[in-house]
Amino acid sequence: MSEIERHSFDVVVIGAGGAGLRAAIEARMQGKRVAIVCKSLFGKAHTVMAEGGIAAAMGNVNSHDNWQVHFRDTMRGGKFLNSWRMAELHAKEAPTRVWELETYGALFDRTPDGKISQRNFGGHEYPRLAHVGDRSGLELIRTLQQKIVSLQQEDYRETGDYEAKIQIFAEVTITRLLTTDGRAAGAFGYFRETGNFVSFEAPAVILATGGIGKTFKVTSGSWEYTGDGHALAMRAGATTLNMEFIQFHPTGMVWPPSVKGILVTESVRGDGGVLTNSEGTRFMFNYIPDVFKDKYATTPEEADRWYTDPDNNRRPPELLPRDEVARAINTEVKAGRGTPHGGVYLDVSSRLPADVIKKKLPSMWHQFKELADVDITKEAMEVGPTCHYVMGGVEVDPDSQETLLPGLFAAGEVSGGLHGSNRLGGNSLSDLLVFGRRAGLGAAEYVEALPTRPAVTDAMLTEAEAEALAPFSNVGDENPYTIHADLQNTMNDLVGIIRTESEMVDALARLQDFKVRVKNSGVKGGRAFNPGWHLALDLKNMLLVAEAVAKASLDRQESRGGHTRDDYPKMSDEWRKLNIVCRYDGEGAVIEHQPMQPMRPDLLELFDVEELKKYLTAEELPTHDAGSDH
Amino acid sequence: MGYTAKFKVWRGDDTGGGIEDFNVDVNEGEVVLDIIHRLQATQAPDLAVRWNCKAGKCGSCSAEVNGKPRLMCMTRMSTFTEDETITITPMRTFPVIRDLVTDVSYNYEKARMVPAFAPPADLAPGDYRMAQIDVERSQEFRKCIECFMCNNVCHAVRDHEENKTTFSGPRFLMRIAELDMHPLDTVDRREVAVEDHGVGYCNITKCCTEVCPEHIKITDNAIIPLKERIADKKYDPIFSIASLFKRNKQGRQAAPDTPHATK
Numbered sequence: 080m081s082e083i084e085r086h087s088f089d090v091v092v093i094g095a096g097g098a099g100l101r102a103a104i105e106a107r108m109q110g111k112r113v114a115i116v117c118k119s120l121f122g123k124a125h126t127v128m129a130e131g132g133i134a135a136a137m138g139n140v141n142s143h144d145n146w147q148v149h150f151r152d153t154m155r156g157g158k159f160l161n162s163w164r165m166a167e168l169h170a171k172e173a174p175t176r177v178w179e180l181e182t183y184g185a186l187f188d189r190t191p192d193g194k195i196s197q198r199n200f201g202g203h204e205y206p207r208l209a210h211v212g213d214r215s216g217l218e219l220i221r222t223l224q225q226k227i228v229s230l231q232q233e234d235y236r237e238t239g240d241y242e243a244k245i246q247i248f249a250e251v252t253i254t255r256l257l258t259t260d261g262r263a264a265g266a267f268g269y270f271r272e273t274g275n276f277v278s279f280e281a282p283a284v285i286l287a288t289g290g291i292g293k294t295f296k297v298t299s300g301s302w303e304y305t306g307d308g309h310a311l312a313m314r315a316g317a318t319t320l321n322m323e324f325i326q327f328h329p330t331g332m333v334w335p336p337s338v339k340g341i342l343v344t345e346s347v348r349g350d351g352g353v354l355t356n357s358e359g360t361r362f363m364f365n366y367i368p369d370v371f372k373d374k375y376a377t378t379p380e381e382a383d384r385w386y387t388d389p390d391n392n393r394r395p396p397e398l399l400p401r402d403e404v405a406r407a408i409n410t411e412v413k414a415g416r417g418t419p420h421g422g423v424y425l426d427v428s429s430r431l432p433a434d435v436i437k438k439k440l441p442s443m444w445h446q447f448k449e450l451a452d453v454d455i456t457k458e459a460m461e462v463g464p465t466c467h468y469v470m471g472g473v474e475v476d477p478d479s480q481e482t483l484l485p486g487l488f489a490a491g492e493v494s495g496g497l498h499g500s501n502r503l504g505g506n507s508l509s510d511l512l513v514f515g516r517r518a519g520l521g522a523a524e525y526v527e528a529l530p531t532r533p534a535v536t537d538a539m540l541t542e543a544e545a546e547a548l549a550p551f552s553n554v555g556d557e558n559p560y561t562i563h564a565d566l567q568n569t570m571n572d573l574v575g576i577i578r579t580e581s582e583m584v585d586a587l588a589r590l591q592d593f594k595v596r597v598k599n600s601g602v603k604g605g606r607a608f609n610p611g612w613h614l615a616l617d618l619k620n621m622l623l624v625a626e627a628v629a630k631a632s633l634d635r636q637e638s639r640g641g642h643t644r645d646d647y648p649k650m651s652d653e654w655r656k657l658n659i660v661c662r663y664d665g666e667g668a669v670i671e672h673q674p675m676q677p678m679r680p681d682l683l684e685l686f687d688v689e690e691l692k693k694y695l696t697a698e699e700l701p702t703h704d705a706g707s708d709h
Numbered sequence: 710m711g712y713t714a715k716f717k718v719w720r721g722d723d724t725g726g727g728i729e730d731f732n733v734d735v736n737e738g739e740v741v742l743d744i745i746h747r748l749q750a751t752q753a754p755d756l757a758v759r760w761n762c763k764a765g766k767c768g769s770c771s772a773e774v775n776g777k778p779r780l781m782c783m784t785r786m787s788t789f790t791e792d793e794t795i796t797i798t799p800m801r802t803f804p805v806i807r808d809l810v811t812d813v814s815y816n817y818e819k820a821r822m823v824p825a826f827a828p829p830a831d832l833a834p835g836d837y838r839m840a841q842i843d844v845e846r847s848q849e850f851r852k853c854i855e856c857f858m859c860n861n862v863c864h865a866v867r868d869h870e871e872n873k874t875t876f877s878g879p880r881f882l883m884r885i886a887e888l889d890m891h892p893l894d895t896v897d898r899r900e901v902a903v904e905d906h907g908v909g910y911c912n913i914t915k916c917c918t919e920v921c922p923e924h925i926k927i928t929d930n931a932i933i934p935l936k937e938r939i940a941d942k943k944y945d946p947i948f949s950i951a952s953l954f955k956r957n958k959q960g961r962q963a964a965p966d967t968p969h970a971t972k
Contacts, residue, residue, distance in 0.1 A: 120759070121817065122855055123767045178834035184826030184891065186844045186851060193838035211848065217766065218851060229825030241821055272806050301761045335738020341764045446764060449783050450740070560750035604755030607722065608807040611754035 081276065083540055088114045088246075088281040090522045091266055093253050093308065096124035097216075097511030098491025098518070099287030100223035101176075105519025106285075107230055107244050111526060114279050115227075116248045116268065118303050122224045125289050125301050126511065129216025130344035130442065131200055132208030133512070134505030135173035139194040141205040141389070146170040147685050148204050153506060154686075155370075156202040156400045157470070157499020158640045159694040160321065160655055163678045164477035165497040169506070169513050176512035177209050183226040185218055187211055199349040202400040202503040205389075213344050213442050219508055251277060253307065254616055255543045256284060256315040256487065259533035263315070263486030267543035271613065274606020276544055280535045283522035285480075286312060286473060286489040287515065291325075294621045294628070295466035296564075296571035299331055299342040305617040306624030308493035312473045313623060313663035317482035320495035320658050320673075322624070323631035324470035324641040326502055327576045329404035331465025333422035338450045340465040343425065343443060345504045347460075348397040350439050351386055352427035354408070355459070356416035362423075363396035366407035370693045371399060402501045402640050405464040409576055412463065422463035428456055464576055468507065470498040470641055471631070474660060479521030480514055486525060486533070490518035500640025550615035551606075555599025559614045562596050565589075566621060574629050579645040583633040590626050594667075597622065627661040627668040634659055634670055652696040711736050712791045716744065719798040720756070722807045728796070735786050741797065742770055742781035745809070757808035765922060768856030772809050773798045778858040778920045800861040816857050819877040822905055823884050827896045843892040850887035850931055852923045853880065859917035859927055865910040876907035879917035879927045886931035889938065899939045908935060 090106040092099045095117035106113045117124060136149040149170035154161050177195065181187070187209050188196040197206040211218040227245060234243040253268035257278070265280040288308030292300020309319055330343040348354070356362050364382075367375045375396045376382035382395035397404065408423050418424060427436055433456035437444050440455070447453040447460060472495030473482050480488045491511045498506060550559075573586035597619065602612045637651035638644045658673045683691065683701045691700055716731040733747055742760055749756050760770040763782045770781040775796050789795055803811035828837075860866065860878035885902050888894050902908045915928045925931075 119761050119767075120769060120813065123761045123769050125762070127767045127854070128762050128764065175834070178837070181837045182828055182834050184828075184888070184894075186839075186848050186891065188848075189839055189841040189844060191841075193840055195837075196841075211851070214766075214852065217854065221851060221853075225825065228821055228823075231821060232825055272810075301763065301767070303761065336736065337739045337743045338764070442766070449765065450785070451738075558750070558754070560754070564750075602754075608757035608810055609755045610749055610757065 081544065083544065084275065084277040086114060086277065086279050088112050088279060089526050090114070090283045090285060090519070091116060091279040091281040092285045092287060093266060093311075094124065094287035094289060094491070094493070095119075095121055095247070095249075096126035096287060096289055096491060097219050097223060097508060098515035099124070099285070100220070100227060101512050101515030102285045102287060102488075102490055102519035102522070103245060104223065104226055104230065105516045106523050109520065109523035111523050113245050114248060114281070115245065116251050116253060116266065116279065118250065118252050118271070121247050121249045122220060124220060125303060126216045126220045126508070128299070128301065128342065129219065129508055130213040130342065131346045131349070131504050132198060132210030132215040133173070133177055133219065133508040134200070134203060134207045134503065135177045135209060135509055136170060136205075136207060137174045137177065137195060137197065137209070138205075139190055140197040144205040144207060149173070149207065150682070151685055152203050153497075153503060154499070156503040156506075157501050158650065158655070159499065160324075160639060160675075161499030162477050162496030163676075163682055165514070167682060168477065168517070169497055169509060172513045173509040176509065176516065180219070180222050180512075183222050183229075185222040187218070198346060199398065200504045201345055201348070201398045201404070203505065208505040210346070212438075213346050213440050215508065219511075248277070252613065252616065253311065254547045256311050257535055257539055257543070258315050258484065259535070261316070261485065262533050263484055264533035264535050267540060267547075269547060269606075272608055274609065274612070276540075276547065278535065278540055278543075282529050282532050283486050283488065283526050285518050285522050286487065286493050287491050287518070288493045290469050290492040291621070291624045291628070292466050293617075294566065294570050294625045295575070296567035297331065297340040297464075298466040299328060299340055300466065306620050307617070308489065309473060309627070310620035310623045312482060312484070312487065312489065312493075313627070313661065313668065315484055315487065317484040317487055318474045319627055319661045320471055320474040321500070321631065322469065322471035322495075322627040322661055323635050323659065324500045325466060325628065326401055326468040326470060326641045327405040327464040328467035329401055329408050329464055330425055330462035331467075332446075332451065333418070333461050333463045334420035334451060341446070341450070342465065342467065343460060343462050344440070345401070347425060347427055347440060347443060348395075350427070351430040352397070352425055353395070353430065354397055354404070355424045355426060356411045357418060358416055360416075362411055362416075363399065363404065363407060366403060366410075367396050367399065368403060371403070375399060400501055400503060401467075402643075405576060406643060408462070408464055418461045420461050422461040424459040425462045426459035428458055433457075466571075468492060468502055470500060470502055471495045476521075478517065479524070480518035481521055481525065486529075488518040488522050490514040500642060547616065550600065550602040550612055553599060553601040555601055557596045557600035559597075559600045559602070559611060559618055562593055562600060563614060563618060563621070566593055566618070566625060570625055570628070574625075574632055577643050577645055578632055580633065583629055586629045587626070587633070590622060590629060593622055623663065623668060627670075630668055630670050631659045631661060650694075652694070655694060656696065656699075714744065714786070714789075714791070715794040716748070717794060717796040718745075718748070718756070718808070720808050721805065723805055726805070739786045740782055741774055741779070741784040741786065741795070744786065745781060745797070757806070757810045759810050766854060768854035768922075771800055771856045771858050771861065773800060778862050780856055780858075780922050783922060800857070802861045802863075802867045803857075813857055815873060816855070816860060816878075816880060819881045819906070820884070822877070823881055823888070824896050824898055824901060826888055826891060826894055828893050829895055832893065837893060839892045846890045846930070847887045849925055850883050852925055853883065854923060855880065856922060858920045858922070862916045862920045863911075864914070864916065872907070872910060876910045877905075879911070879932065881906055882908050882911065882935060883925070883927050883931040886935040889935065899942050902935060903939060908932070908939065911936075
């Protein structure tokens, strides 16, 4: 065993996006010593790219809003496959979490009476997203980062050491979770800069590693999105849930090729932008599904009136949940009504004055101007679906965020349950805050109650080290970059937005082939900042995650939210009652079915029975008549 | 459409290094970072580069392109002619780790020295009221993506390593100005700006503003107003006498009929 830098903490947080930082803040406020470990520089995590805002029923813009309405919207958006307990906690706690950010120094856009302004977004009944222009994620991450600095300043005043309670390990990749007697015991990884190994020994580990976007070719995700947390959790004995549900955001850039997939915020539509095909038709009116028929406008006139008079008009269909819009765009392009670069048009130039566009959508204006030479105040954007978010994730207890492995917690995109089969825009940033905090609290309480710290032995570290160094001793001449590109194409083409059995069977066969090829991919160069080595290790995670996605997708014989089957186009009440759970069996991912918990009666009562009939089986229906206030 | 470009990329580490030549394919619509990635995938698998979002939002891929600090993800290849040789070097102000990756820990140390936001103690979460027009000044500075190109280009540290202990660079002078202009902040950072962050080293050449990818008017809107407020405090005789009695903003804010929306 070479020299391994060994650290000891109460709680180790893996990932420094919104969920990780909020978890770290909470664990520290509970008096715990916390390490934050992240792959990028501190403050660069994927949260920074979130544009639209944080969904929280504060009722600042429309006073009818409250947690019950937000809960209903979230369940509808997820087509009732959500963990209803998480959806309840999320809707109830989100406003407090947003107000808390103001005490950390966040500066949201304001209403005329000085409160936090809230904007419209797909699937949300009322204006609900706290935002800062279209750079809300940057504001969130910077605010949390600065709160951590302020806590470190407090610790410095008390102890003379900034890092007495919170220490940040940037540009460190975790390659394995350490476990002792079926409990979390820490994490092992390497400094990207030097290639030297490091272990973080701690009774509680919080995964906040985000998503899996880099498994797909066209994605809005950054390089960090290699499914590390999902794979680490599965290898350590925890489970993932409903990995087949992947959100393809309807509007990613489609041109030029090098930026294909980069996100175009939903705010463009929330602020009045419309989708048209090559024939100039505003096509979304043709794609309003039955379950949403009474909530969306059927004519452009009514839709346009809604922006100024939302109480007396129904919403424009451009603001349907993301899965509906993405499928509609896909269908239009396939029918030959797409743009020259294979997308559809998203136009805000004919809808708002140029100065308003620049004020409300500054980074979109900037992004199109700089990357595509398109002035969105003068011409339409070309957009198409892009892999954006995984609704599935590590299975957790809804209240504490603890996984099936005691001492291992997960929060944010890496965890599963809250969003069901489809996430509403804006519910991600609120998810990070609500469940990041709960994970930090859950971890602190777990550590508190633990009689003895789990031991980490030299043998465990030696084994972890050998695993991380394996790519250097591979002798084949496979190039990890090529395998990655092949994997991305496979997932995009065969397990993408529209799925069918034969293609997924094909994908699974190819995934087996990739596993062999990874073992034959040798790494050149040394250990210091070597991206080839990094990718070889990340690939292992992506392959396990891809397998989980493909197997779960093949298994679920229905279409719901972010899982669309050509061969099973309908939603099925029976499938809704099932979670597809994934474990690692030493070779790969294996799946099993788990019945969903029936919804608590007081939450069921928030819906009309007529609406519930669209989702639930006859025996699940409650006996109450109506009762909701909408 | 496609062509082969001539690239010169600095390779090496803290012990030394030099420029290496590459011929590499370029396709329509690509940016410099795409070309660096192509080099990794085809010719130099261990070429070290930092990047993340590839959309100009995270500020990770700062480097010097033909001697000018740029985000590589936002530098389009179409801004160069096809026969031009493009030279990529790491940011000069910060120590090299490897190839295009530099040690930017200086910035994080300086960030930690800026006294944090401190709202009025009696103001409950949810009760914050601020006018849009009042938050806009600080919002401009909060657009900062921390690419650190302003600190890289600032000659007070770029050409004077010895100033790094006493000068925090435009990024953190702007952070002080941002907190100073926050409608609900209660801390006076003017002395800290002079003593700990060396605001006096800035002689307003505006190099920082020129390189800012977010087009923030760092000098005009942040540093100059900060300097002015410090000058007010130091040289205004009436203010000096008054300050003997009321030393900080907290005193002024505590007046019972002063709304929180003003500072």
